[in-house]
Amino acid sequence: MIPEIGHLLLIGALVLTFIGGSLPFYDLVLKKSFSQNYIRSLSILISLLVAVSFTCLIYSFLVDDFSVIYVATNSNTALPSYYKFAAAWGAHEGSLVLWILCLSLWLLGYLFSKDSVNDHFSSITFAVMNQVIFAFILFTLFTSNPFERLLPFSPVQGGDLNPSLQDFAFTIHPPLLYLGYSGLALPFSLAIAAMVTKNIDSLWARTARPWSLLSCTFLTLGIGLGSWWAYYELGWGGWWFWDPVENAAFVPWLISIALFHSLIATEKRGVFKNWSLLLSILSFAASLLGTFLVRSGVLTSVHAFALDPERGLFILWIFSYFIFGALFIYIFNNTKTQVESTYSLRSIEFGFLLNNLLLVVLAISIMFGTIFPLLYEAYTNGKQVSVGPPYFNFLILPFAIGLGLLQGIGLFLGWSDTKDFKFFPRIIIEALTILIVINILLYFLFGSFNTGSLIACFIFAWIVSGNLLDVFIKKRTFNKIKSFLNFRLGAVFAHLGIAFLVLGVGVVSTYSSEKELILSVGDSYDLDSYVFEFEEMTFKQGPNYIADVANLKIKEDGRLIKLSSEKRNYLSTNQVTTEAGIVADLFKDYYVAVGENIQGDTWSFRLQVKPFVRWIWFGALLVAIGTLISSIKHLRKGI
Amino acid sequence: MVIAITLVISALSKNLNLFYSPSELLEGNITPGNIIRAGGMVTSGSIKKSTDSLEVVFSITDFKNSILVTYEGILPDLFSENAGVVVKGFLREDGSFLAQEVLAKHDENYMPPEVAKILESKE
Numbered sequence: 001m002i003p004e005i006g007h008l009l010l011i012g013a014l015v016l017t018f019i020g021g022s023l024p025f026y027d028l029v030l031k032k033s034f035s036q037n038y039i040r041s042l043s044i045l046i047s048l049l050v051a052v053s054f055t056c057l058i059y060s061f062l063v064d065d066f067s068v069i070y071v072a073t074n075s076n077t078a079l080p081s082y083y084k085f086a087a088a089w090g091a092h093e094g095s096l097v098l099w100i101l102c103l104s105l106w107l108l109g110y111l112f113s114k115d116s117v118n119d120h121f122s123s124i125t126f127a128v129m130n131q132v133i134f135a136f137i138l139f140t141l142f143t144s145n146p147f148e149r150l151l152p153f154s155p156v157q158g159g160d161l162n163p164s165l166q167d168f169a170f171t172i173h174p175p176l177l178y179l180g181y182s183g184l185a186l187p188f189s190l191a192i193a194a195m196v197t198k199n200i201d202s203l204w205a206r207t208a209r210p211w212s213l214l215s216c217t218f219l220t221l222g223i224g225l226g227s228w229w230a231y232y233e234l235g236w237g238g239w240w241f242w243d244p245v246e247n248a249a250f251v252p253w254l255i256s257i258a259l260f261h262s263l264i265a266t267e268k269r270g271v272f273k274n275w276s277l278l279l280s281i282l283s284f285a286a287s288l289l290g291t292f293l294v295r296s297g298v299l300t301s302v303h304a305f306a307l308d309p310e311r312g313l314f315i316l317w318i319f320s321y322f323i324f325g326a327l328f329i330y331i332f333n334n335t336k337t338q339v340e341s342t343y344s345l346r347s348i349e350f351g352f353l354l355n356n357l358l359l360v361v362l363a364i365s366i367m368f369g370t371i372f373p374l375l376y377e378a379y380t381n382g383k384q385v386s387v388g389p390p391y392f393n394f395l396i397l398p399f400a401i402g403l404g405l406l407q408g409i410g411l412f413l414g415w416s417d418t419k420d421f422k423f424f425p426r427i428i429i430e431a432l433t434i435l436i437v438i439n440i441l442l443y444f445l446f447g448s449f450n451t452g453s454l455i456a457c458f459i460f461a462w463i464v465s466g467n468l469l470d471v472f473i474k475k476r477t478f479n480k481i482k483s484f485l486n487f488r489l490g491a492v493f494a495h496l497g498i499a500f501l502v503l504g505v506g507v508v509s510t511y512s513s514e515k516e517l518i519l520s521v522g523d524s525y526d527l528d529s530y531v532f533e534f535e536e537m538t539f540k541q542g543p544n545y546i547a548d549v550a551n552l553k554i555k556e557d558g559r560l561i562k563l564s565s566e567k568r569n570y571l572s573t574n575q576v577t578t579e580a581g582i583v584a585d586l587f588k589d590y591y592v593a594v595g596e597n598i599q600g601d602t603w604s605f606r607l608q609v610k611p612f613v614r615w616i617w618f619g620a621l622l623v624a625i626g627t628l629i630s631s632i633k634h635l636r637k638g639i
Numbered sequence: 640m641v642i643a644i645t646l647v648i649s650a651l652s653k654n655l656n657l658f659y660s661p662s663e664l665l666e667g668n669i670t671p672g673n674i675i676r677a678g679g680m681v682t683s684g685s686i687k688k689s690t691d692s693l694e695v696v697f698s699i700t701d702f703k704n705s706i707l708v709t710y711e712g713i714l715p716d717l718f719s720e721n722a723g724v725v726v727k728g729f730l731r732e733d734g735s736f737l738a739q740e741v742l743a744k745h746d747e748n749y750m751p752p753e754v755a756k757i758l759e760s761k762e
Contacts (some may be wrong), residue, residue: 575716625712
């Protein structure tokens with residue numbers, strides 16, 4: 001009964017979004033603006049229907065209703081209830097409903113913010129959002145209905161949630177990522193509304209800015225959490241794999257950053273209007289393309305749930321409708337008014353221009369590398385190829401350097417021209433000082449000096465001195481610092497986050513050490529002067545798995561660190577997973593993954609020491625906090 | 640723009656790994672030493688593990704032909720007989736494959752698309 005209610009509610013939401021998506025047309029026909037009176041109540045109703053429908057799905061999981069195919073495939077009675085709850089979005093069908101819920105929440109958020117007034121602009125935005133939600137509900141109902149029943153022969157026991165997904169980070173990673181992805185639909189809808197109502201002005205830019213910032217916040221958190229999860233769960237100790245699905249989230253992230261920077265220039269100076277419109281469309285295009293890549297299973301990927309060409313085709317239709325439709329509107333409605341303001345090569349406008357150029361070209365290059373195997377296969381009639389991680393590593397380096405250098409001076413540039421360049425030599429001196437200090441620190445920590453991390457360390461020092469140190473030295477008085485931080489707090493946080501991220505990436509890529517080897521109980525191994533000793537093997541009984549636990553000791557300057565890595569066997573599916581043993585301090589992680597039993601007391605191991613790896617996620621967290629601060633500041637101010 | 644395109648093309652040309660089935664590998668058109676990827680099912684009973692090193696030898700098959708793969712390192716948890724696998728490495732002069740990387744995906748029902756295609760074309 002409950003699943004049927006969920007199904008019906010979703011159909012109800014479909015009907016409502018269809019009505020909502022066509023509201024402005026009734027205005028046209030009736031020649032008056034009556035739609036504005038209904039958009040708020042309609043969106044509350046839609047969100048409510050979707051939310052209750054999603055609750056029905058969660059309920060079916062909690063009561064183990066295995067007559068529902070989706071529940072039967074992704075859960076079983078032995079699964080702890082916390083994971084049953086999260087299993088609702090553990091696979092394709094349920095995650096779509098969550099996606100729809102996110103979309104309707106964004107709509108609600110916009111309509112009840114200070115930015116939204118009762119006008120034509122709001123109702124067009126509302127209509128476009130409704131069309132997006134409508135398309136996704138249609139997609140769910142026709143290709144991936146989570147409420148489908150398996151009657152009369154329903155199983156008494158379910159399959160299981162993929163064991164590597166039974167984990168805390170996993171339970172919140174998808175909702176965060178979906179919020180980010182789907183959030184980009186809002187700047188998109190606002191851009192359409194701006195074009196249709198011919199309001200391509202600074203008011204529109206100011207309305208769109210906090211929402212693109214907020215999408216970026218959620219994307220950052222989602223991606224960061226995914227990276228952290230992959231690090232400790234997959235047992236490889238890697239934190240980024242250039243997996244197609246990682247790229248599918250990374251590309252919209254880059255474009256959303258380009259977008260909110262460009263929107264600042266549009267808002268303050270009226271420049272880059274058409275570019276901001278295009279970026280709004282592009283960011284949603286990247287988000288839809290990402291969905292297509294993840295959901296159609298066309299690419300070899302950890303995340304590919306299903307090989308289903310029908311789904312892929314459907315998403316391509318959605319993509320074509322929205323993106324080509326938007327570009328069509330753009331062709332006829334872009335603004336042709338020349339902006340009277342000019343800017344020099346030393347202005348903040350030019351800084352934003354470079355920032356956007358680098359971000360967008362990088363995003364397109366990454367997307368190109370990600371879908372190249374598809375193009376190649378189509379072109380050569382089925383020959384298969386893959387693009388290796390070195391492609392992406394090689395590409396990102398020059399862009400990252402360029403963006404990093406820009407960030408250090410970005411906050412000192414003035415609109416249209418910067419007259420005072422005295423800060424420049426000062427930042428260089430400060431940055432070099434920090435650089436030397438860091439490298440001395442690294443030398444003392446790891447007993448060696450590695451030139452490979454020099455660029456990353458310099459970028460870190462450069463951004464830190466440009467964003468923080470120089471501000472404090474220059475402004476001296478407390479009040480000046482306070483007003484500066486009040487004005488720029490979000491930006492400073494986010495830029496410092498990038499600095500920490502760059503430093504983490506640079507150091508972990510050059511100072512890490514790793515060894516795969518065989519150890520018997522009692523053996524020890526000296527990995528770069530860290531001595532790992534295999535102490536004993538124990539057995540553990542978990543709620544829905546059994547595990548062999550390898551216990552190790554690490555000796556470090558007289559300190560004794562204990563850690564253990566598990567080889568788990570999940571009983572319902574007989575699937576084996578590895579739980580890495582990780583002990584972390586501020587500067588490094590010890591990382592041990594137990595391999596397989598060779599014979600008797602002898603096991604294979606992967607031992608790793610990963611310096612500064614945590615700084616990557618700490619940096620991402622700072623970026624998320626920074627963008628959140630800026631976003632809230634603008635939302636509270638309203639327009 | 641030109642710089643970006645040059646960068647992309649040069650990066651791409653260095654990092655493309657073509658994918659082959661065991662049958663294609665045996666046709667002999669592949670230069671030994673080039674980094675490529677190959678995929679198929681792990682032949683049952685073919686896994687031979689050393690007891691004093693991490694070396695493992697197994698064969699992968701597309702049910703027409705099979706090829707011997709050597710790998711030194713820890714295998715993924717989902718690596719097993721009769722499961723789909725993708726290996727990255729190079730062909731040696733003696734016709735066997737030296738793998739630098741072994742990929743078995745994170746779901747027991749999941750089949751790498753490349754392997755699924757090989758198995759389809761067999762039918």
